[in-house]
Amino acid sequence: MAISKxxxxxxxxxxxxxxxxxxxxxxxxxxxxxxxxxxxxxRLGVKDVTCISNNAGVDNFGLGRLLQGHQIRKMISSYxxxxxxxxxxxxxxxxxxxxxxxxxxxxxxxxxxxxxxxxYTPAGFGTEVAEGKEVREFDGKPHILESALTSEFAFxxxxxxxxxxxxxxxxxxxxxxxxxxxxxxxxIAEVEELVPLGTIDPNEIHTPGIFVQRIFQGDSYEKRIxxxxxxxxxx
Amino acid sequence: MLDKNGIATRIAQEVEDGQYVxxxxxxxxxxxxxxxxxxxxxxxxxxxxxxxxxxxFEGSEDADLxxxxxxxxxxxxxxxxxxxxxxxxxxxxxxxxxxxxGAMEVSETGDIANWKIPGKMVKGMGGAMDLVASADNIVVxxxxxxxxxxxxxxxxxxxxxxxxxxxxxxxxxxxxxxIKDGAFHLVERAPGVSVEDIRAATAxxxxxxxxxPEMQL
Numbered sequence: 001m002a003i004s005k006x007x008x009x010x011x012x013x014x015x016x017x018x019x020x021x022x023x024x025x026x027x028x029x030x031x032x033x034x035x036x037x038x039x040x041x042x043r044l045g046v047k048d049v050t051c052i053s054n055n056a057g058v059d060n061f062g063l064g065r066l067l068q069g070h071q072i073r074k075m076i077s078s079y080x081x082x083x084x085x086x087x088x089x090x091x092x093x094x095x096x097x098x099x100x101x102x103x104x105x106x107x108x109x110x111x112x113x114x115x116x117x118x119x120y121t122p123a124g125f126g127t128e129v130a131e132g133k134e135v136r137e138f139d140g141k142p143h144i145l146e147s148a149l150t151s152e153f154a155f156x157x158x159x160x161x162x163x164x165x166x167x168x169x170x171x172x173x174x175x176x177x178x179x180x181x182x183x184x185x186x187x188i189a190e191v192e193e194l195v196p197l198g199t200i201d202p203n204e205i206h207t208p209g210i211f212v213q214r215i216f217q218g219d220s221y222e223k224r225i226x227x228x229x230x231x232x233x234x235x
Numbered sequence: 236m237l238d239k240n241g242i243a244t245r246i247a248q249e250v251e252d253g254q255y256v257x258x259x260x261x262x263x264x265x266x267x268x269x270x271x272x273x274x275x276x277x278x279x280x281x282x283x284x285x286x287x288x289x290x291x292f293e294g295s296e297d298a299d300l301x302x303x304x305x306x307x308x309x310x311x312x313x314x315x316x317x318x319x320x321x322x323x324x325x326x327x328x329x330x331x332x333x334x335x336x337g338a339m340e341v342s343e344t345g346d347i348a349n350w351k352i353p354g355k356m357v358k359g360m361g362g363a364m365d366l367v368a369s370a371d372n373i374v375v376x377x378x379x380x381x382x383x384x385x386x387x388x389x390x391x392x393x394x395x396x397x398x399x400x401x402x403x404x405x406x407x408x409x410x411x412x413x414i415k416d417g418a419f420h421l422v423e424r425a426p427g428v429s430v431e432d433i434r435a436a437t438a439x440x441x442x443x444x445x446x447x448p449e450m451q452l
Contacts, residue, residue: 028282028319029305031298054319081358082305090357097357099350102281103323103365110320121327122368126346126399129364159299171316172283173299178318206318223298226305230293 002197005165005189005215013188013214014040017153020073021046024109024154024180025053025063029082029226032173033062034155036190036218041066050074052149054105054176056086061224070094076149078102082226101129104146106179112148113182113211121146154184157218158207161191162198165212166205174206181211190218237408237425237450242376244269244452245423246335246406249374255279257326257366259336260304262376266335277313279331281322281362286314303362326362327369334370336363338377338402340392343439345402345414347375348394360397367398379407379436386438388412388419409433411450418442423450 007013014037017023023041027033041049042065051072057064066072067085074096080086089095100108101123111119120143124130134145156177159170167189169177181187189207194217237245243265250256250270257279258264267289270276278287280302287302288309296307310316325331340348347367350360367373380386388405404422405412410433411423418440421433424447434441 028303029301031282031301031305077359079359079361087357091354099357099359101360101364102319102362103327106319106323121365123327123365125368127364127396129360169316171297171299171310172280172301174316174318175283176319179320225296225298225307226301227307228296229290229306229308230296231290233292 002164002209004163005209005212006163007214007216009216010036010040010190010218013037013190013216014044016186017041017044017046019047020049021153022050022052022151024151024184025051026156026175026177026180027053027055027062028172028175029055030057030062030224032157032169032175032177033057034157034188034190035221037155037188038062038065041071042069045069045071047071048073050076052076052109052151054078054102056080056083058082058226059085074098076100076105078105106176108146108149109176109179109183112150113179116148118145118147120144150183150185152185154180154187156181156187156189158189158191160193160195160200161189161215162195162200162209163215164197165189165209165215166200167191167207167212168200168204169206178207181207186213187211188213189215191215192218192221236428240265241425241452242406242408245411245450246374246376247271249404250274250276250333252276254332255285255330256333256335257281257331259363261337263335263337264304266376279322279325280308281319281326283317283319283322284310284314285317285325286311288314323362323365326365329369329371331370332372334366334373335376336366336373338375338387339381340387340389340394341375341377341402341405342389342391343414343418344391345400346392347397347402348392349397351395353395363397367401373402375402375405377405377407379409386436388437388439390439409436421447423448425450426452
């Protein structure tokens with residue numbers, strides 16, 4: 001019998017999130033972000049949190065919602081270019097920011113979830129990112145030591161999931177979600193569609209349920225598009 | 236002198252049959268529009284797709300299908316989606332053969348700066364540091380001078396670095412230049428641009444061979 005991770009909804013899912021905690025949030029831009037959990041964090045009004053997320057949303061959506069309420073003390077991200085409020089808080093010193101290379105961010109989360117405390121990567125050698133980090137040469141090329149990341153809670157968003165916590169992502173909405181699911185001590189998965197056990201072919205599962213502690217179907221998804229680019233229909 | 240599409244057209248000539256290619260945000264994205272018919276090339280976008288296709292037809296945009304610039308895209312037959320760790324395994328593991336990216340500054344020793352203007356602009360490096368640290372073949376696409384008319388090809392970068400000694404070729408609105416032995420080597424001139432124009436716009440050491448052909452576009 002599968003171990004059930006099912007909770008009643010977003011309120012029960014986000015129980016235990018407190019001020020000052022470190023949170024991981026999946027997504028790339030606004031693609032694949034845990035919309036329902038972010039709104040719940042806004043409602044809960046948790047303060048001084050550290051957010052590990054590739055981006056910081058836009059001014060009024062995604063993590064931008066938490067920035068509006070000054071709920072975030074520190075961001076660990078790779079790219080924050082789409083958010084004016086973020087840039088303002090960072091340049092004024094209100095918000096502490098750790099910018100790290102995207103591949104290092106992904107691997108640090110993966111390592112955290114996989115029980116690997118640190119690894120060497122060439123990314124960032126000779127730049128600000130390398131300051132204070134151990135450097136070691138492999139095959140004549142310098143690498144820097146990057147440590148693993150974990151978090152008290154990880155919020156991920158999947159397309160489909162089941163009671164056992166097994167997840168399937170859609171297209172590029174996968175991005176950071178699988179690694180963050182692994183790295184969270186408590187991983188909360190919100191899904192667009194919760195399906196009965198056995199519906200998802202075990203061959204096709206992206207995140208095994210062992211990495212997920214709580215799962216629920218989100219009430220609604222806006223899935224806002226950041227840059228709508230199209231080509232005209234041929235006549 | 237070339238416009239942005241002209242730079243992209245010239246860079247498309249660098250792409251070889253059978254290559255996996257990562258295109259950065261800005262001018263590099265335009266390169267995909269200029270790949271000759273019949274060339275087998277797959278575009279990787281670091282947010283998690285290989286086999287990226289053109290923008291969708293109006294009305295069929297999918298919020299779950301975007302490129303690294305957060306633009307809506309399509310997937311071609313044979314495309315594959317993957318997570319960010321796998322994506323950077325492709326990049327760091329040197330499975331991607333060609334990387335094209337933009338820059339604010341490039342130095343005569345191949346350093347690149349493109350992620351931060353201290354106290355002014357803080358956007359972050361995204362995947363650029365991983366890309367430049369590992370790619371064997373990096374082409375920079377940029378304008379030769381900044382908006383103030385100052386050269387972006389310098390003896391050394393003044394802005395925080397993205398990577399050290401990694402850029403091999405730069406394609407600008409004025410020229411194609413290779414970087415080797417601590418200098419920019421002029422390879423081609425853009426149509427209507429003289430060697431003197433290029434010399435005037437290049438602050439770093441410039442080596443000019445006896446004959447500099449014009450780009451064939």
